[in-house]
Amino acid sequence: MTNKKIFELHAEVCRALGHSLRIEVIDLLQDKELCFTDILDVTGGLKSNLSQHLSVMTKKGILKSRRDGQFTYFSLSSKKVAQACRLMREVLMDNLKKQKDLLEKM
Amino acid sequence: MTNKKIFELHAEVCRALGHSLRIEVIDLLQDKELCFTDILDVTGGLKSNLSQHLSVMTKKGILKSRRDGQFTYFSLSSKKVAQACRLMREVLMDNLKKQKDLLEKM
DNA sequence: AGTCATTGTTTAAATGTTTAATAGTTCATA
DNA sequence: TATGAACTATTAAACATTTAAACAATGACT
Numbered sequence: 001m002t003n004k005k006i007f008e009l010h011a012e013v014c015r016a017l018g019h020s021l022r023i024e025v026i027d028l029l030q031d032k033e034l035c036f037t038d039i040l041d042v043t044g045g046l047k048s049n050l051s052q053h054l055s056v057m058t059k060k061g062i063l064k065s066r067r068d069g070q071f072t073y074f075s076l077s078s079k080k081v082a083q084a085c086r087l088m089r090e091v092l093m094d095n096l097k098k099q100k101d102l103l104e105k106m
Numbered sequence: 107m108t109n110k111k112i113f114e115l116h117a118e119v120c121r122a123l124g125h126s127l128r129i130e131v132i133d134l135l136q137d138k139e140l141c142f143t144d145i146l147d148v149t150g151g152l153k154s155n156l157s158q159h160l161s162v163m164t165k166k167g168i169l170k171s172r173r174d175g176q177f178t179y180f181s182l183s184s185k186k187v188a189q190a191c192r193l194m195r196e197v198l199m200d201n202l203k204k205q206k207d208l209l210e211k212m
Numbered sequence: 213a214g215t216c217a218t219t220g221t222t223t224a225a226a227t228g229t230t231t232a233a234t235a236g237t238t239c240a241t242a
Numbered sequence: 243t244a245t246g247a248a249c250t251a252t253t254a255a256a257c258a259t260t261t262a263a264a265c266a267a268t269g270a271c272t
Binding site (some may be wrong): 213222224229236240242 | 243246247249250254255256261266267268269270271
Binding site for chain 2 (some may be wrong): 007014085089098
């Protein structure tokens with residue numbers, strides 16, 4: 001596989017994290033599996049919309065889904081997803097702190 | 107700051123990684139600082155385009171830039187960026203392997 | 213079996229966002 | 243002032259998101 005193709009696929013995985021609702025879901029699923037309705041209860045909004053967002057993440061291999069009777073359960077595909085997300089959150093928080101410090105010096 | 111706002115900012119950081127050219131740049135800057143023209147030599151394409159992509163990452167705090175005379179040098183804002191990116195790449199590679207194994211079983 | 217409520221997915225249209233390409237601008241230095 | 247380095251503005255095309263309605267699958271009740 002060419003490097004360009006790897007970069008493209010890698011970027012697609014990153015884009016699959018690039019929505020506030022999807023980040024909220026990943027936060028929710030840190031350490032447990034939840035069914036669709038449980039997730040919807042927390043996030044709110046339309047179920048069709050949530051279903052599409054979950055589908056985006058499942059297709060890119062960020063989430064696993066499993067049907068059990070009438071319920072569909074979602075979970076992170078691996079702990080690496082949670083770790084990567086935590087690191088990105090730290091990058092964000094570090095930057096917010098830097099900005100705050102800068103402002104306070106003025 | 108509300109959770110929703112954190113999720114939105116977090117998603118913006120993720121989206122700032124969501125382009126193949128930007129992933130390529132992060133790969134390039136793993137362990138060194140490079141100036142604009144050095145990056146352009148590797149990635150190819152239009153200057154204006156590269157400049158916009160670098161600007162997206164700099165604004166979101168993924169890259170640092172530093173002007174020295176006529177040159178602008180870029181580097182990762184922190185090692186956490188490189189780590190997070192490596193983890194995402196692993197998630198991708200693990201998924202590609204899973205797909206391959208599935209196909210080979212058929 | 214037939215009907216109903218619940219759970220979730222799919223589709224389509226409207227709206228919103230991102231990107232690539234072009235042209236033009238700024239800044240440093242020779 | 244001419245040149246190379248990098249940034250900015252604009253815009254059409256491509257892509258993502260939201261919404262609402264239609265659809266499918268399961269299980270409960272009679």
